Amino acid sequence: MDLSYSADEDVFRAEAREWLRAHVPEEPLPSLETAEGFAAHRLWEAELASDRWSVVSWPGRYGGRDADIFRWLIFEEEYYAAGAPGRVSQNGINLLAPTLFDHATEEQRARVLPSMATGEVVWAQAWSEPESGSDLASLTSRAVRTEGGWLLAGQKTWSSRAAFADRAFGIFRTDPGDPERPHRGLTYLMFDLRAPGVTVRPIGRLDGKPAFAELFLDEVFVPDEDVIGEPGQGWRIAMSTTGNERGLMLRSPGRFLAAADRLVRLWRTHGETGDTALRDRVADAVIGARAYQLFTAGGASRFASGAGGAPARAEPRVGEIGAESSLNKVFWSEYDIALHETALDLLGAEGELSDTEWAEGHVFSLAGPIYAGTNEIQRDIIAERLLGLPKGRR
Numbered sequence: 120m121d122l123s124y125s126a127d128e129d130v131f132r133a134e135a136r137e138w139l140r141a142h143v144p145e146e147p148l149p150s151l152e153t154a155e156g157f158a159a160h161r162l163w164e165a166e167l168a169s170d171r172w173s174v175v176s177w178p179g180r181y182g183g184r185d186a187d188i189f190r191w192l193i194f195e196e197e198y199y200a201a202g203a204p205g206r207v208s209q210n211g212i213n214l215l216a217p218t219l220f221d222h223a224t225e226e227q228r229a230r231v232l233p234s235m236a237t238g239e240v241v242w243a244q245a246w247s248e249p250e251s252g253s254d255l256a257s258l259t260s261r262a263v264r265t266e267g268g269w270l271l272a273g274q275k276t277w278s279s280r281a282a283f284a285d286r287a288f289g290i291f292r293t294d295p296g297d298p299e300r301p302h303r304g305l306t307y308l309m310f311d312l313r314a315p316g317v318t319v320r321p322i323g324r325l326d327g328k329p330a331f332a333e334l335f336l337d338e339v340f341v342p343d344e345d346v347i348g349e350p351g352q353g354w355r356i357a358m359s360t361t362g363n364e365r366g367l368m369l370r371s372p373g374r375f376l377a378a379a380d381r382l383v384r385l386w387r388t389h390g391e392t393g394d395t396a397l398r399d400r401v402a403d404a405v406i407g408a409r410a411y412q413l414f415t416a417g418g419a420s421r422f423a424s425g426a427g428g429a430p431a432r433a434e435p436r437v438g439e440i441g442a443e444s445s446l447n448k449v450f451w452s453e454y455d456i457a458l459h460e461t462a463l464d465l466l467g468a469e470g471e472l473s474d475t476e477w478a479e480g481h482v483f484s485l486a487g488p489i490y491a492g493t494n495e496i497q498r499d500i501i502a503e504r505l506l507g508l509p510k511g512r513r
């Protein structure tokens with residue numbers, strides 16, 4: 120594998136760096152988990168989109184730059200190194216969009232993707248239910264056939280930023296079928312969070328920020344045009360979404376390279392030369408970020424060449440990397456916690472102040488082994504599908 124960048128890639132990097140230098144807000148935006156911050160981040164999405172930086176890997180006709188997976192990784196490195204704001208549109212861009220590229224009609228893509236790229240429509244993921252998290256296939260929310268579409272009923276929960284988002288995507292039971300085969304009879308669809316029959320109730324978080332929400336659905340009408348793929352095929356389509364969620368799209372190496380850089384800067388101001396244990400943890404964070412970058416480059420090369428089970432694609436995008444995505448997910452979620460704990464230990468008593476960037480990052484990192492599928496489940500997938508070990512008893 121050739122690890123050097125081409126002249127064209129260097130030009131792309133320089134262009135991204137220059138744009139970000141000129142546009143990244145000098146003051147951090149308020150948290151995107153609040154109403155004020157959500158609105159400010161939506162405007163930031165529009166600004167990114169105005170120069171086609173919001174979705175670089177998408178085709179130009181939907182607002183992208185037709186960039187390949189390597190340019191997307193370069194962009195992410197520059198984005199995080201520039202200290203640019205978090206992405207309020209991440210659920211749409213990282214989860215729904217790849218699903219649409221793989222399974223939707225051209226009409227649906229043309230209708231949904233452009234407003235997602237500009238932040239005009241922000242999407243929430245409505246998968247989890249109170250009794251269906253890890254065992255997602257046991258979900259009971261229903262979609263019942265009606266004239267011209269479907270009526271949704273049930274409850275979804277743990278929906279990130281749903282309190283302020285515009286629309287949601289989720290899976291619903293359309294055929295009760297065989298209880299021994301719960302993966303069958305599910306349908307993947309999109310719905311409006313402001314439609315009649317939808318109640319959005321924020322879930323109180325420890326930090327008091329109100330964006331996390333549960334959704335109550337009472338006879339919510341969804342037209343046929345908002346069903347993705349064939350009715351009954353929801354599980355298969357959902358599995359292509361999870362590959363993207365756990366894989367490199369949700370947490371690209373750029374994020375951790377930038378965090379490791381910040382940690383080194385913190386060591387320089389707060390570290391004590393004699394504290395070799397802490398110094399080694401800082402070094403581990405730098406090595407971990409670099410290892411993840413190289414591991415990702417390997418996966419991206421296999422993906423781009425169509426090897427390793429990843430199909431060659433007509434659309435220039437990043438996408439499914441199958442069960443390998445579980446390796447990424449376990450790695451970045453555990454790495455993120457270790458990195459933040461090192462920072463807090465470096466800060467000492469100062470780290471106890473709850474509103475510092477490091478303290479907030481630490482609280483968020485603790486959720487990493489839970490969201491996008493818990494790490495226990497990822498380890499089961501790695502054992503069974505990558506290592507070929509026998510299925511455990513559940």
Ligand SMILES: Cc1cc2nc3c(=O)[nH]c(=O)nc-3n(C[C@H](O)[C@H](O)[C@H](O)COP(=O)(O)OP(=O)(O)OC[C@H]3O[C@@H](n4cnc5c(N)ncnc54)[C@H](O)[C@@H]3O)c2cc1C
Nearest residue numbers: 244245246247252253277278279486489490491492493495
């Ligand atoms: C910050 C955050 C954001 C989230 N955002 C969203 C969102 O936007 N949309 C959405 O739909 N959901 C979201 N979720 C929900 C998330 O996907 C679920 O919390 C997760 O899938 C786990 O489900 P659960 O909470 O029901 O836990 P459970 O499934 O009840 O699991 C509890 C524990 O049991 C373990 N366990 C369960 N089954 C097994 C098994 N077979 N083998 C071994 N161990 C097992 C789990 O690993 C876990 O440790 C979010 C969660 C968090 C924390």
